[in-house]
Amino acid sequence: MRGADAATRAEVCVTACADAWRGDGAILASPTGVIPALGARLARRTFAPELLMTDGEAYLVDEDGNVEGWLPYRQVFTMVAAGRRRVMMGAAQIDRHGNQNISCIGDWARPKAQLLGVRGAPGNTVNHAVSYWVPRHSRRVFVERVDMVSGVGYDRGAIDLRVVVTNLAVLDFQTADRTMRLRSLHPGVRLADVLRETGFELSVPDDVPATRTPSAAELDLIRALDPDRTREREVP
Amino acid sequence: MTVAVLTPDEVVAELRDGMTIGIGGWGSRRKPMALVRAILRSPLRELTVVSYAGPDVGLLIASGQARRIVTGFASLDSIALEPHFRNGRQRGTVELTELDDGMLHWGLLAAAHRLPFLPIRAGLGSDVMRVNPRLRTVRSPYPEAGHPDGEDLVAMPALRLDAALVHMNRADPAGNGQYLGPDPYFDDLFCLAADRAYVSCEQVVPALTGAPPTLLLNRAMVHAVTETPNGAHFTSCVPDYGRDEEFQRRYAKAAADPDAWSRFQAEYLAGDEAAYQQAVTR
Numbered sequence: 001m002r003g004a005d006a007a008t009r010a011e012v013c014v015t016a017c018a019d020a021w022r023g024d025g026a027i028l029a030s031p032t033g034v035i036p037a038l039g040a041r042l043a044r045r046t047f048a049p050e051l052l053m054t055d056g057e058a059y060l061v062d063e064d065g066n067v068e069g070w071l072p073y074r075q076v077f078t079m080v081a082a083g084r085r086r087v088m089m090g091a092a093q094i095d096r097h098g099n100q101n102i103s104c105i106g107d108w109a110r111p112k113a114q115l116l117g118v119r120g121a122p123g124n125t126v127n128h129a130v131s132y133w134v135p136r137h138s139r140r141v142f143v144e145r146v147d148m149v150s151g152v153g154y155d156r157g158a159i160d161l162r163v164v165v166t167n168l169a170v171l172d173f174q175t176a177d178r179t180m181r182l183r184s185l186h187p188g189v190r191l192a193d194v195l196r197e198t199g200f201e202l203s204v205p206d207d208v209p210a211t212r213t214p215s216a217a218e219l220d221l222i223r224a225l226d227p228d229r230t231r232e233r234e235v236p
Numbered sequence: 237m238t239v240a241v242l243t244p245d246e247v248v249a250e251l252r253d254g255m256t257i258g259i260g261g262w263g264s265r266r267k268p269m270a271l272v273r274a275i276l277r278s279p280l281r282e283l284t285v286v287s288y289a290g291p292d293v294g295l296l297i298a299s300g301q302a303r304r305i306v307t308g309f310a311s312l313d314s315i316a317l318e319p320h321f322r323n324g325r326q327r328g329t330v331e332l333t334e335l336d337d338g339m340l341h342w343g344l345l346a347a348a349h350r351l352p353f354l355p356i357r358a359g360l361g362s363d364v365m366r367v368n369p370r371l372r373t374v375r376s377p378y379p380e381a382g383h384p385d386g387e388d389l390v391a392m393p394a395l396r397l398d399a400a401l402v403h404m405n406r407a408d409p410a411g412n413g414q415y416l417g418p419d420p421y422f423d424d425l426f427c428l429a430a431d432r433a434y435v436s437c438e439q440v441v442p443a444l445t446g447a448p449p450t451l452l453l454n455r456a457m458v459h460a461v462t463e464t465p466n467g468a469h470f471t472s473c474v475p476d477y478g479r480d481e482e483f484q485r486r487y488a489k490a491a492a493d494p495d496a497w498s499r500f501q502a503e504y505l506a507g508d509e510a511a512y513q514q515a516v517t518r
Contacts, residue, residue, distance in 0.1 A: 057418045057419065058418035058419035059418060070418075072418070072419040072420055072421070073262060073288075073337075073419060073421060073422070074341065074420070074421075074422065077337065077338045077341050080338060080358075081338065081356075081357070081358075103334065103363075104325065108334075108363070108366075108367050109328075110325075110326070110328045111325055111326060112326070113322075113326070114317070114321065114322040114325035114326055115317065116309045116310075116311060116316065116317060117289075117307060117308050117309035117310060117334060118308055118309070118334055118335075118336055118362065118363075118364055119308050119309045119336075119337055120308070120336060120337040120338060120358075121336070121362075122336040122339075122358050122359050122360070122361075122362035122364050123336045123337070123338040123339070123356075123357065123358025123359070125361075125362075126357045126358065126360050126361065127357060127358070148363045148367075149361070149362045149363040149366075150362060150363070151362075152360070152361040152362050156361030156362070157360055157361035158361075
């Protein structure tokens with residue numbers, strides 16, 4: 001039998017992302033990124049079998065790839081507005097209130113780096129629960145102020161920001177003023193590491209637990225779902 | 237009973253400088269690329285392009301013919317960022333109306349319904365409001381739990397189009413259009429939001445067959461049809477063909493460097509559509 005400490009950092013991140021989908025019932029789960037997608041699939045295989053997921057185009061598919069529904073983009077937007085969806089998005093920048101930027105870096109009028117654009121982030125954050133995935137926790141991402149508010153934070157009307165999972169830790173907004181808090185440290189990560197890589201003042205409880213490690217059954221599933229270990233490239 | 241069956245160049249000859257043009261499809265999926273290439277060969281300029289943006293927008297930025305883009309993103313799907321869109325934004329050669337994806341949908345729906353605006357929550361609190369200072373909010377006249385004075389919502393203005401360009405798998409000479417892939421995207425709304433809608437297709441057939449839900453466009457929405465085999469290349473047009481990933485990689489690589497882009501243009505975009513198709517199947 002394998003010990004829990006056999007899990008890699010990437011695998012700890014997968015279960016941390018999976019846990020973001022707990023308790024939501026039959027909703028559309030839209031993960032962005034390798035590890036969030038693995039997390040959502042792991043959640044559906046284990047504690048959240050009701051989750052709906054797409055094939056990346058327009059079909060809802062079950063774990064075995066069978067089509068169970070049709071969800072063209074127009075219907076995705078309706079699911080967003082209806083609140084029957086949860087997302088885990090990426091973030092080029094995020095601030096302590098949870099304001100997120102995926103649009104551009106620098107002055108919007110003439111950006112230093114044009115990124116994707118706001119896409120559906122403004123609508124997602126005012127319509128349904130949102131979590132974030134940051135594969136490289138750094139001061140470039142965790143900033144005092146984001147350059148272009150795409151997803152809105154709690155100070156701008158977000159309705160339900162859940163967790164921010166990074167390669168170092170899990171963060172949430174369970175503070176009195178709903179600013180970002182350290183929820184757990186991944187095994188092997190020190191508090192000082194997170195504080196050094198965070199560009200704003202983070203709430204840190206007196207007692208910070210360790211992020212849970214995957215069970216042996218979860219590890220087997222993760223490794224079966226991702227036999228090419230693409231997760232290890234996203235978080236080495 | 238037929239609409240005009242035109243060549244791509246004849247379609248583009250109906251467009252004018254300064255027009256607002258809507259382009260259907262999504263990202264690098266089922267884009268009317270043969271019509272975009274026909275624009276590239278034309279002297280058209282100062283265009284405003286409304287699109288769920290992919291290489292359609294990229295090419296029109298690269299050619300200098302797009303003055304303004306109205307979109308929520310620009311992506312090649314399998315390559316996350318559209319390279320010419322990045323260049324244009326970073327060099328300041330193109331203007332942008334940046335909207336949430338759902339706002340763009342709502343703007344097209346408002347235009348299709350001939351409404352001045354439609355209310356939506358998307359955009360509230362975000363910097364979309366800051367970078368679009370003409371956007372207004374509207375207060376609901378209906379009190380609700382949590383909003384005794386009525387909820388404030390974004391009043392998304394109608395995105396009226398002078399012309400729409402969309403690509404279908406099939407069309408008939410009457411102007412009915414059929415998509416055979418997984419997603420209609422917003423092509424019917426683009427057509428209804430436009431004064432004139434131009435449909436390119438893989439094949440014009442005497443009569444459309446297949447499942448009724450695939451018959452997305454009816455002839456009341458369409459002004460002209462043009463047959464452009466492989467006309468969505470290099471974007472996907474399933475089930476007729478998938479995205480030409482290798483060619484898209486070549487496009488993206490060339491776009492990153494001015495000299496490489498000149499060579500790409502000379503090799504693929506200097507001639508007419510027949511020359512393009514010959515060059516890409518070599």
